[in-house]
Amino acid sequence: NAGVTQTPKFQVLKTGQSMTLQCAQDMNHNSMYWYRQDPGMGLRLIYYSASEGTTDKGEVPNGYNVSRLNKREFSLRLESAAPSQTSVYFCASSVPGQETPFFGQGTRLTVV
């Protein structure tokens, strides 16, 4: 049982490049989340998906797009990366109302 799996684990991008962070969970959870974590800022919600086919903006959605491909997968896309998007990105999933999120291992992204 892998839980929440993120790919890649590390990535370096040049300013203006695009990329997609992948996330998949095998716990049959309805809700999935994307967070970013920066020093001194804690975890900030970028987007979440309460169920397959729905997505909603979180606290810091600008510069990002998401796709809930199916119940298992929730991807995060940076269309034109900026140095301000250098961060550690965490995907998480949960059963709404029953549990707090379980986190993937994270993606460390550097934009130069």
Added chain:
Amino acid sequence: QKEVEQNSGPLSVPEGAIASLNCTYSDRGSQSFFWYRQYSGKSPELIMSIYSNGDKEDGRFTAQLNKASQYVSLLIRDSQPSDSATYLCAVLPSSGGSYIPTFGRGTSLIVHP
């Protein structure tokens, strides 16, 4: 705006001592409270949950909840150097159909030998 406040620390305690980590929250109707541990370079890991006023014990960890004071704490007894990590408090909102937790910024704990 729902807020969860934690002292960023670092909180430094000697090995074998009790570490006390505190968290306050603004949403008076919140019902569910969680503590995560995050080692440097790793993802947050859920270690405790508490839903009712009072204490909940799990091994060396005790979570304490006081809804009247909007205060939740985590006690770590017999602290070990392996407990050195950042501890995040998370609170689930009370209503509105949203099950999005609000996280505090975390308290860094250092347990020195």
